[in-house]
Amino acid sequence: MDYEISLATTMAISVLFALSLNLITGFCGQISLGHAAFLGVGAYTSGMLVKAGIPFLLTLPLAMLFSGVLGIVVGLASLRVRADFLAITTMGVGFLFVGVVRQQEIFGAEMGISIVADPGLSKPEFMLLSVALAAATALFSTYVRRCWMGRVFGAIGEDEDTVRVLGIDVPLFKLTAFAIGTALAGLAGGLYAQHLKLIAPDSFGFIESVTVLSMVVVGGIGSVTGVAISAAVLSVLPSWFQFIGDYKLLVYGGLLFLMMRFSPGGMAALVIRLSRSLGKGAK
Amino acid sequence: MLFVELAAQGLVQGSIYALIALGLTLVYGLLRILHVAHAAFFTLGGYVGVLVANQTGSLAAAIFAAMMVAGVGGILAFRLCYQPILDQPPFVPLIASIGLYIAAEELFRIVFGAQGLTYRNEFLQGQVVLFDFLRFKHAEVVVMLGSAAIIGVLSLLQIRTRIGIACQATVSDPQMAESFGVSRRMVGDINFFVGSALAAFAGVMVSLLNNLVEPTMGSVPSYKALAIIVLGGLGSTRGALAASLVLGVVESFGTVYLGQLLDRNAIAFAFLIMILMWRPHGLFARR
Numbered sequence: 001m002d003y004e005i006s007l008a009t010t011m012a013i014s015v016l017f018a019l020s021l022n023l024i025t026g027f028c029g030q031i032s033l034g035h036a037a038f039l040g041v042g043a044y045t046s047g048m049l050v051k052a053g054i055p056f057l058l059t060l061p062l063a064m065l066f067s068g069v070l071g072i073v074v075g076l077a078s079l080r081v082r083a084d085f086l087a088i089t090t091m092g093v094g095f096l097f098v099g100v101v102r103q104q105e106i107f108g109a110e111m112g113i114s115i116v117a118d119p120g121l122s123k124p125e126f127m128l129l130s131v132a133l134a135a136a137t138a139l140f141s142t143y144v145r146r147c148w149m150g151r152v153f154g155a156i157g158e159d160e161d162t163v164r165v166l167g168i169d170v171p172l173f174k175l176t177a178f179a180i181g182t183a184l185a186g187l188a189g190g191l192y193a194q195h196l197k198l199i200a201p202d203s204f205g206f207i208e209s210v211t212v213l214s215m216v217v218v219g220g221i222g223s224v225t226g227v228a229i230s231a232a233v234l235s236v237l238p239s240w241f242q243f244i245g246d247y248k249l250l251v252y253g254g255l256l257f258l259m260m261r262f263s264p265g266g267m268a269a270l271v272i273r274l275s276r277s278l279g280k281g282a283k
Numbered sequence: 284m285l286f287v288e289l290a291a292q293g294l295v296q297g298s299i300y301a302l303i304a305l306g307l308t309l310v311y312g313l314l315r316i317l318h319v320a321h322a323a324f325f326t327l328g329g330y331v332g333v334l335v336a337n338q339t340g341s342l343a344a345a346i347f348a349a350m351m352v353a354g355v356g357g358i359l360a361f362r363l364c365y366q367p368i369l370d371q372p373p374f375v376p377l378i379a380s381i382g383l384y385i386a387a388e389e390l391f392r393i394v395f396g397a398q399g400l401t402y403r404n405e406f407l408q409g410q411v412v413l414f415d416f417l418r419f420k421h422a423e424v425v426v427m428l429g430s431a432a433i434i435g436v437l438s439l440l441q442i443r444t445r446i447g448i449a450c451q452a453t454v455s456d457p458q459m460a461e462s463f464g465v466s467r468r469m470v471g472d473i474n475f476f477v478g479s480a481l482a483a484f485a486g487v488m489v490s491l492l493n494n495l496v497e498p499t500m501g502s503v504p505s506y507k508a509l510a511i512i513v514l515g516g517l518g519s520t521r522g523a524l525a526a527s528l529v530l531g532v533v534e535s536f537g538t539v540y541l542g543q544l545l546d547r548n549a550i551a552f553a554f555l556i557m558i559l560m561w562r563p564h565g566l567f568a569r570r
Binding site (some may be wrong): 025031077080081082083084085087088089091092093095096098099100102103206207210213214217247249250252253254255256257258259260261264 | 315317364367368371372373374375376377378379381382383384385386387388389390393506509510513517543544545546547548549550551552553555556559560563564565
């Protein structure tokens with residue numbers, strides 16, 4: 001049973017993390033290739049605070065706060081650069097995070113830090129907490145997409161200049177998207193640190209950023225259900241099939257490429273297309 | 284004396300970056316795609332080079348084979364992977380390209396093993412001594428002179444030949460060029476062939492310098508080259524060349540003076556972000 005509980009926790013954290021990126025990239029159309037850095041900020045914040053003796057549950061809001069503030073700083077960069085330039089800038093932020101953490105002794109440098117302190121939660125309780133937070137994030141995402149703010153996000157993703165002409169404060173909305181998305185990534189990071197008990201700079205590098213992006217893209221950019229399902233499946237795929245474990249990156253890379261090549265809307269678009277053609281067939 | 288040494292090392296590194304970034308910038312100028320998988324051809328060049336060199340014992344054959352194989356591979360990548368998704372929003376080809384690169388890197392690992400391959404013969408390992416404190420390996424000299432020569436010849440071809448002019452025309456106004464009978468597909472083929480072949484040449488040179496070809500050898504150059512073409516102003520060849528040399532030198536000084544604080548990649552990207560905040564379209568932006 002322990003194994004299943006651990007798997008479910010991994011799944012929930014991945015879903016939470018993928019949904020946080022979906023808010024920025026899916027809803028608001030701001031591509032980020034450095035999202036794992038915010039997972040890292042959350043993980044290190046929570047991990048260090050727990051080590052310092054602060055109760056685990058209290059560190060989660062702090063992890064969100066830290067990541068969110070840093071996210072706003074990066075969001076400020078998104079106001080200055082666009083599209084391809086933004087993709088490269090966020091990628092740079094990811095490398096910067098890893099590069100800084102790797103050289104600092106207080107963060108445990110290359111070896112990272114291990115968290116021995118007890119979170120005050122049993123394993124099943126911790127799993128329930130993660131699942132509950134992931135579900136809450138999914139509900140929140142659905143709400144955001146339907147409300148006024150979400151519609152503006154969508155419009156910015158479609159055509160930023162037109163939105164600006166309509167007299168909407170584009171920078172404010174972009175920053176909001178970054179703040180929410182990165183704060184949620186920080187939350188995922190806090191859970192991640194406590195779940196794995198060991199964090200090292202390499203867990204938050206470019207590969208991790210691409211992995212989470214592939215979850216969003218495979219699920220269908222912007223689709224909450226699609227992203228949640230693909231994150232859940234892709235996160236445990238390597239543990240379910242040991243033979244995939246060795247070829248994990250080959251599978252991820254291949255999936256990412258094939259998805260973009262043949263169905264840029266991801267699984268969500270694929271399902272919609274299939275159900276349409278089935279509907280036609282029935283008639 | 285340290286100063287001169289660091290500058291020289293920076294220039295060698297910069298020349299390697301230039302060879303890789305040039306192909307990337309050609310592709311970007313034409314298709315507006317960030318071609319991350321470009322670095323796969325750098326790695327491919329390294330592998331073909333080392334395999335041919337160990338079989339035949341000839342470095343010239345190795346370089347030629349590497350450039351040809353990578354060039355044809357580049358055309359295939361263009362035809363099979365990018366051309367069908369050109370009308371999609373820019374993140375689609377970008378993500379497809381990242382996927383392609385990751386899959387390629389894994390394939391190299393699975394096919395050739397994770398430890399990497401080494402050259403059986405010693406090529407270009409002799410030293411040129413300019414002053415007591417300034418020495419270059421032959422391979423380093425070949426890299427610097429080779430990239431200068433290649434870039435010079437290419438820019439001459441671009442101005443003087445019909446095909447070169449056709450390429451330029453397609454970049455500046457694809458529709459107009461097409462109506463004058465320039466095939467976009469042919470221009471794409473040429474750009475991918477030339478760019479990938481240059482990356483392969485760089486791959487052979489880097490593998491000579493380190494005497495090692497490994498699956499991950501492309502990962503750092505791939506991200507670095509992206510940073511360089513962004514830094515130079517996307518699609519600007521002059522900008523990419525200048526940015527390569529600047530970044531090479533900045534890195535080599537940075538690792539010595541800021542090494543305590545940041546690692547090599549972080550220095551490069553911190554520099555990139557600073558420049559982008561100052562000039563959001565890079566150093567040599569067009570229009």
